Amino acid sequence: MFEASGVRCGYEDIDVIKGLDFSVGEEVFAILGANGAGKTTLLSAIAGLLPLSAGRIRFGGETISGLPPWRIAAMGLGFVPQERGVFGDLTVLDNLRVGGLVARQARGDRIDEIMELFPALAGLRNQRAGTLSGGETKMVAAGRALMQDAKLLLMDEPTAGLSPLYVENFFDRIRQIHETKQVAIIITEQNATKALEVADRAMVLSLGEATTITDAKNLTTDQLRKGYQI
Amino acid sequence: MSEGNGQGTEGGAAAPGRAVIRIRGLTKSFGDQTVVHVDDLVLGAQPVEGLIGPNGAGKTTLMRLIMRSTRADTGSVTLDDGASEVALSKLAPHRIASLGVxxxxxxxxxxxxxxxxDSLLLAVAQRRDERPHRIYRERHLVERYGEEIQSYLDVFEFSEPGGFAHSTGEKKLLDLIRCLLLNPKILLLDEPTAGLPEDVTAQVIELLRAKVAAGMSVIIVEHDLDVIWGFSDVVHFMAEGDVILEGDPDYIRAHSTVVEKYLGSGHV
Incomplete structure (x- = not known):
């Protein structure tokens, strides 16, 4: 379903990601690593927001590296960025509707599902997204990506800034979304313990290179420490 | 008005030499949604105070109202150092910062x-002008602040300070260092460890503990409960725009309202 080969990318002349090869199937795939390891850079490149300096990314049998982000999104790749990622001047409801423009399922049903996932949003339907709290903004961004008929969801630190109650709920739902909707998920997360509970496999990134790619349940503390260089 | 257990919070009296923030009748609405309505609240009476609550409770807005980066609809915020009371709610944010908040x-x-x-030097530059050539003209600051800046860079293992910060975590740490360089009396922290790995979070808290021991007060909004329970002397619980409970960490974490609205049963 997804395959990255020889991927290098970064900013200006400096490669942050220094040659990555990995593939993701119908699974939940966690990317772990210290700050500066390149997790956000990698997800931005997959979503088409950052050009590759070398290598190739394939998704659903087609090469997507080099395509504009909207084409990649229309092919079924949803992206939940680490910060912001909502249209501040639109209401919560309109933000969700924007995400649903490429969905096949009736948008109303999908919106009800999002509200069930994030009950805090139900009372904020008509509020401008720019006036929401940080945590609420994250819920809208995640909800909008779920509105899409995504085959693969990229989630960049989706639980940072969410209250404990929602963090628990969110990890439960990630598994549920994956299983009921057959959506593959790539998730970066600082909460390694939680991420490994819901992930099938994990990759540990260190300074732009993969130090380990393994089944989540087999990832050892030593492998994690090596990645985090502690 | 909040309910409390009285341990360490009575009357919001400041410890000797410790300035406090007094909030009275403070309100803020966005459209028809009232996000903050705090009648009477004292922050900073204890060295480390946690401010927790569900997403959308108004924590960030309250912090922004204190700094006046968001304007209040009504009410006042003052800084009381025991000798005099200054109305922060009439000052520009940079003036509030110069008073130590x-x-x-x-x-x-x-x-x-x-x-x-350079992004760190900017915090202590006289001319707050972020153009690189302007900062270059204030190189004398290196003599005065160079050692302190280097000590912070060493704590967080920034190996190439002549380069640019790329990751969100790095930028977050630089934001914190910029604040510390101002030598604040009261440091407000809005989710300082969100998105940081555990070992870096521990480094942040260790650094803050040292600053608190030297007299700085901390008011911290955070969802990392290990940080809140382990670091705070007193915790304020905010919901629907107001602080409804305050007390020591053990009291707050066991309170049924906090469990129901915020923690969930998994954290009891």
Whole structure:
């Protein structure tokens, strides 16, 4: 379903990601690593927001590296960025509707599902997204990506800034979304313990290179420490 | 008005020499949604005070109202150092900072055109002009602040301070260092460890503990409960725009309202 080969990318002349090869199937795939390891850079490149300096990314049998982000999104790749990622001047409801423009399922049903996932949003339907709290903004961004008929969801630190109650709920739902909707998920997360509970496999990134790619349940503390260089 | 257990919070009296923030009748609405309505609240009476609550409770807005980066609809915020009371709610944010009340940002703020080192010098520069050549003209600051800046860079293992910060975590740490360089009396922290790995979070808290021991007060909004329970002397619980409970960490974490609205049963 997804395959990255020889991927290098970064900013200006400096490669942050220094040659990555990995593939993701119908699974939940966690990317772990210290700050500066390149997790956000990698997800931005997959979503088409950052050009590759070398290598190739394939998704659903087609090469997507080099395509504009909207084409990649229309092919079924949803992206939940680490910060912001909502249209501040639109209401919560309109933000969700924007995400649903490429969905096949009736948008109303999908919106009800999002509200069930994030009950805090139900009372904020008509509020401008720019006036929401940080945590609420994250819920809208995640909800909008779920509105899409995504085959693969990229989630960049989706639980940072969410209250404990929602963090628990969110990890439960990630598994549920994956299983009921057959959506593959790539998730970066600082909460390694939680991420490994819901992930099938994990990759540990260190300074732009993969130090380990393994089944989540087999990832050892030593492998994690090596990645985090502690 | 909040309910409390009285341990360490009675009357909001400041410890000797410790300035407090007094909030009275403070309200803020966005459209028809009232996000903050705090009748009477004292922050900073204890060295470390946690401010927790569900997403949308109004924590960030309250912090922004204190710094006046968001204007209140009604009410006042004052800084009381025991000798005099200054109305912060009539001052510009940079004046509030110069009085020793400083805040980090929840959403990382960055100076994309500045190297790590220059972005830190900017915090102490007389001319707050972020153009690199302007900062270059204030190189004398290196003599005065160079050692302190280097000590912070060493704590967080920034190996290339002449380069640019790329990751959100790095930018968050630089935001914190910029605030510390201002030598604040009261440091407001808005989710300082969100998105940081555990070992870096521990480094942040260790650094803050040292600053608190030297007399700085901390008011911290955070969802990392290990940080809140382990670091705070007193915790304020905010919901629907108001602080409804305050007390020591053990009291707050066991309170049924906090469990129901915020923690969930998994954290009891």
């Amino acid at each position: 400083v805040k980090t940002n929840q959403v990382t703020q960055d100076f994309a055109g500045l190297t790590i080192w």
